[in-house]
Amino acid sequence: MANNFVRSLALVSILALVPAVTGAFAAPDSDTVREFDEFMTVFQRIRSDYVEQVDDKKLIRGAIDGMLASLDPHSSYMDERGYQALMTTTDGEYGGLGLNVTMEDGAVKVIAPTEDSPGAKAGIKAGDFITHLNGHLIFGGTLDEAVDQMRGPAGTTIKLTIVRPGRDKPFDVSITRAIIQLPAVKWEVKDGVGIINVNSFSRDTTDEALAAIASVERSLGHPPLGYIVDLRSNPGGLLDQAVGLSDVFLDHGEVVSQRGRQKSDIERYYAQPGDAARGLPVIVLVDSGTASAAEIVAAALQDHHRAIVMGERTFGKGSVQNLIVLPGQTAIRLTTARYYTPSGRSVQEGGITPDIEVPQLSDPDYKDRPRFRESDLRRHLINEIAVANDVLQDDGKPDPRFAATADQLKAKGIEDFQLHYALQAIARLGRSAAAAPARRTGTR
Numbered sequence: 001m002a003n004n005f006v007r008s009l010a011l012v013s014i015l016a017l018v019p020a021v022t023g024a025f026a027a028p029d030s031d032t033v034r035e036f037d038e039f040m041t042v043f044q045r046i047r048s049d050y051v052e053q054v055d056d057k058k059l060i061r062g063a064i065d066g067m068l069a070s071l072d073p074h075s076s077y078m079d080e081r082g083y084q085a086l087m088t089t090t091d092g093e094y095g096g097l098g099l100n101v102t103m104e105d106g107a108v109k110v111i112a113p114t115e116d117s118p119g120a121k122a123g124i125k126a127g128d129f130i131t132h133l134n135g136h137l138i139f140g141g142t143l144d145e146a147v148d149q150m151r152g153p154a155g156t157t158i159k160l161t162i163v164r165p166g167r168d169k170p171f172d173v174s175i176t177r178a179i180i181q182l183p184a185v186k187w188e189v190k191d192g193v194g195i196i197n198v199n200s201f202s203r204d205t206t207d208e209a210l211a212a213i214a215s216v217e218r219s220l221g222h223p224p225l226g227y228i229v230d231l232r233s234n235p236g237g238l239l240d241q242a243v244g245l246s247d248v249f250l251d252h253g254e255v256v257s258q259r260g261r262q263k264s265d266i267e268r269y270y271a272q273p274g275d276a277a278r279g280l281p282v283i284v285l286v287d288s289g290t291a292s293a294a295e296i297v298a299a300a301l302q303d304h305h306r307a308i309v310m311g312e313r314t315f316g317k318g319s320v321q322n323l324i325v326l327p328g329q330t331a332i333r334l335t336t337a338r339y340y341t342p343s344g345r346s347v348q349e350g351g352i353t354p355d356i357e358v359p360q361l362s363d364p365d366y367k368d369r370p371r372f373r374e375s376d377l378r379r380h381l382i383n384e385i386a387v388a389n390d391v392l393q394d395d396g397k398p399d400p401r402f403a404a405t406a407d408q409l410k411a412k413g414i415e416d417f418q419l420h421y422a423l424q425a426i427a428r429l430g431r432s433a434a435a436a437p438a439r440r441t442g443t444r
Contacts, residue, residue: 100114129163202238250304255269267337300342351373
């Protein structure tokens with residue numbers, strides 16, 4: 001595929017210089033030819049007149065980068081360095097700070113810190129802007145350059161200057177780099193409930209989730225009251241692993257569909273028979289950092305009424321990117337489709353609205369800290385569904401369930417209110433499910 005893509009680009013470039021062509025490859029229209037002529041004129045003028053000699057390779061790669069950057073926030077060009085960084089992240093281990101970042105108007109913006117990473121422990125939050133690294137302004141550079149500077153040998157320290165919406169002044173944070181190991185799944189048992197914490201959708205996510213369920217049951221010696229699938233601050237990843245994780249809890253039905261430019265460009269993915277959780281209650285925790293593949297899972301379990309989705313409205317990334325590897329270990333990440341939930345909803349822009357909205361009361365800044373979502377990105381794809389997903393509105397009335405302050409919760413030993421609330425809900429659901437067969441037996 002890569003070679004075909006490059007040959008196609010070469011042919012198009014040639015067509016810009018040759019007025020007429022023959023054969024099956026259709027010539028572009030006259031307007032396109034004029035645009036290519038303009039491109040070649042600019043290219044030649046830079047080569048001949050720029051104040052310093054510029055490498056042709058640099059110019060061409062800059063043109064490709066600009067072409068993709070003009071599309072949507074998730075289509076991009078990766079040089080050798082960027083491609084290798086992506087492969088390292090997908091493989092699951094690297095040295096750095098553990099921050100998922102994007103570029104917005106020339107500034108580096110944090111999407112979400114990786115759980116238990118140096119960045120998360122230093123208090124970096126979603127929506128923070130990183131303006132300086134070790135006192136050097138990074139505004140206006142590329143995302144790859146910023147990421148390269150933030151990564152480095154474990155044990156070394158870097159100073160970040162942070163601009164946080166809601167704060168009057170920037171502030172500095174010194175963070176010591178560490179080996180960022182990205183276990184796709186972690187598990188624990190609390191109050192008889194299995195907690196499956198999914199941090200990313202890398203190659204082994206589905207297998208690790210199945211192993212986590214087996215470990216939960218083995219540690220208890222019996223099935224748990226239910227499961228909490230924690231997808232908070234999960235930026236997504238591989239589509240096949242999103243389908244696989246959904247299939248862990250589903251035994252039939254469509255998981256997700258993706259639709260490309262043409263009406264015929266539709267692919268559907270289905271669950272296979274067998275529910276690894278054997279019908280036990282499931283709650284999925286989400287927040288504004290839950291994106292892409294994580295939203296696929298939340299939506300699939302919500303649409304099939306297999307789980308209660310709890311937390312905050314999700315990020316809203318409902319597009320599919322294909323990685324097209326080019327010669328020389330470079331690549332382009334190209335948006336090729338939108339994905340849709342089993343009920344036909346588009347997640348794009350609107351995200352997934354939880355069944356039960358639960359604020360993170362244990363975060364003292366939760367009311368004032370802006371949420372950063374897909375709809376905040378420039379050039380984001382528009383939701384094509386006529387009626388977008390409903391967004392819960394605050395009617396201004398106090399909810400007695402969520403009246404506690406962060407200090408009050410901390411005094412009670414509650415460090416994570418959303419998880420605490422989910423544990424209580426699973427306990428109620430689990431007891432009800434356990435009692436149901438006994439009641440039926442009693443009525444016979």
